[in-house]
Amino acid sequence: MALYVQKFGGTSVGSVERIKAVAEKVKGFRDQGHQVVVVVSAMSGETNRLTDMAQALNDDPAPREMDMLLSTGEQVTISLLAMALQQIGVPATSHTGAQVGIHTDSAYTKARIQRIETEDLKADLEAGQVVVVAGFQGVDEDGNITTLGRGGSDTTGVALAAALGADECQIYTDVDGVYTTDPRVCSKAQRLSSITVEEMLELASLGSKVLQIRAVEFAGKYNVPLRVLSSFEDGPGTLIVAEADQDEDAMEEPLISGIAFTKNEAKLTLLNTPDVPGVASRILGPIADANIEVDMIVQNVAPAGDYTDFTFTVAKGDYKATKKLLEETVIPDLGGGELRGDDNIAKVSLVGVGMRSHAGVASKMFRVLADENVNIRMVSTSEIKISVVIDEKHMELAVNALHKAFGLDKADIESE
Numbered sequence: 001m002a003l004y005v006q007k008f009g010g011t012s013v014g015s016v017e018r019i020k021a022v023a024e025k026v027k028g029f030r031d032q033g034h035q036v037v038v039v040v041s042a043m044s045g046e047t048n049r050l051t052d053m054a055q056a057l058n059d060d061p062a063p064r065e066m067d068m069l070l071s072t073g074e075q076v077t078i079s080l081l082a083m084a085l086q087q088i089g090v091p092a093t094s095h096t097g098a099q100v101g102i103h104t105d106s107a108y109t110k111a112r113i114q115r116i117e118t119e120d121l122k123a124d125l126e127a128g129q130v131v132v133v134a135g136f137q138g139v140d141e142d143g144n145i146t147t148l149g150r151g152g153s154d155t156t157g158v159a160l161a162a163a164l165g166a167d168e169c170q171i172y173t174d175v176d177g178v179y180t181t182d183p184r185v186c187s188k189a190q191r192l193s194s195i196t197v198e199e200m201l202e203l204a205s206l207g208s209k210v211l212q213i214r215a216v217e218f219a220g221k222y223n224v225p226l227r228v229l230s231s232f233e234d235g236p237g238t239l240i241v242a243e244a245d246q247d248e249d250a251m252e253e254p255l256i257s258g259i260a261f262t263k264n265e266a267k268l269t270l271l272n273t274p275d276v277p278g279v280a281s282r283i284l285g286p287i288a289d290a291n292i293e294v295d296m297i298v299q300n301v302a303p304a305g306d307y308t309d310f311t312f313t314v315a316k317g318d319y320k321a322t323k324k325l326l327e328e329t330v331i332p333d334l335g336g337g338e339l340r341g342d343d344n345i346a347k348v349s350l351v352g353v354g355m356r357s358h359a360g361v362a363s364k365m366f367r368v369l370a371d372e373n374v375n376i377r378m379v380s381t382s383e384i385k386i387s388v389v390i391d392e393k394h395m396e397l398a399v400n401a402l403h404k405a406f407g408l409d410k411a412d413i414e415s416e
């Protein structure tokens with residue numbers, strides 16, 4: 001007998017028929033004698049629908065009220081799933097985050113889990129119940145409802161699995177595992193049987209939305225066995241593993257494991273900034289103070305020795321606010337500088353632990369992009385990733401060309 005925490009995302013509970021199918025799947029595990037905790041998200045589209053209503057009423061809704069609102073989506077699906085389970089003879093009870101005792105800090109809309117009470121959950125499981133828990137939500141110490149940030153149900157699932165010492169946390173979604181890149185953009189993408197925590201962390205933080213980054217962090221930190229599977233068909237899915245546990249019989253480590261991309265960033269350049277100590281901090285200080293996260297940063301060599309250019313990226317949603325700050329605070333403070341902005345960019349990243357021991361990945365990437373006539377606007381690298389910023393309109397082309405060039409296309413690997 002095993003204990004599974006199974007998380008079903010929005011598309012998996014997107015209609016009454018799909019909720020029925022989830023109930024049947026859960027029943028199957030229970031019939032085999034396993035204990036099951038189910039975490040569900042809101043029905044697909046629901047969290048966006050609620051957000052749109054809030055925006056229609058208030059252009060800057062209070063975060064506390066947003067969490068009160070958004071948490072309702074998951075309350076619908078937990079009760080419906082519990083009913084569907086009961087209908088087919090499976091004893092089940094639904095619980096909100098607060099009822100389970102998922103305690104968070106008070107950072108509304110991006111709260112962090114601090115502790116989870118497990119006694120009642122364990123008692124329910126021992127009594128033969130399937131426990132259905134609302135994903136994405138918790139409660140702060142004053143009893144306010146909080147949410148964990150978009151995609152946060154994955155984190156609920158992994159955190160519950162860690163707290164309960166579950167045998168596996170299974171993330172059921174609309175794809176049958178983690179792919180070499182998003183199969184919606186590259187039809188030749190293929191499922192990976194396993195991927196390291198480190199690579200998955202990079203892919204998630206660079207835009208692959210199959211798993212929420214904090215869920216992967218949690219799994220790594222607490223050693224939770226984590227698997228991504230399809231809600232709609234049976235199969236082994238993808239196991240997220242510690243690097244040391246990777247299958248030693250596997251073929252030589254691939255150079256690149258996956259390609260991530262995002263259109264969710266915007267680029268800002270300050271031309272003609274003085275090339276003296278302290279300028280970078282005078283540019284980015286006010287931006288940090290406004291709680292805006294900066295991603296890539298590039299400072300050019302000063303051609304004439306006195307002035308340089310400073311370029312950085314922020315999330316698209318922060319573009320306008322950042323531009324305003326630069327115009328109203330930073331440029332007057334620096335006593336000059338010309339601002340250029342572009343929010344039609346995409347970031348495409350190659351990720352792979354194999355990169356550590358191989359030279360030439362960047363030059364190959366640049367050659368492939370050059371052959372497709374794709375202009376590179378910014379580059380950043382770390383030990384296991386290379387990211388480039390390109391024009392948004394070239395994103396699909398770049399992803400597909402790189403996928404082929406690095407030997408990730410389906411036919412290439414199948415014929416090996």
Ligand SMILES: Nc1ncnc2c1ncn2[C@@H]1O[C@H](COP(=O)(O)OP(=O)(O)O)[C@@H](O)[C@H]1O
Nearest residue numbers: 009010011173174178179181182184208209210
């Ligand atoms: N590397 C990848 N592998 C698999 N899916 C990916 C990848 N990158 C992006 N995705 C996308 O992630 C989607 C699943 O995430 P999401 O829509 O958040 O599911 P859920 O609603 O189940 O939480 C897939 O439909 C796929 O388009």
Ligand SMILES: N[C@@H](CC(=O)OP(=O)(O)O)C(=O)O
Nearest residue numbers: 009010041047150151152153
């Ligand atoms: N409902 C939340 C939480 C979530 O995780 O959803 P999904 O599992 O469908 O990505 C959201 O839309 O962000």
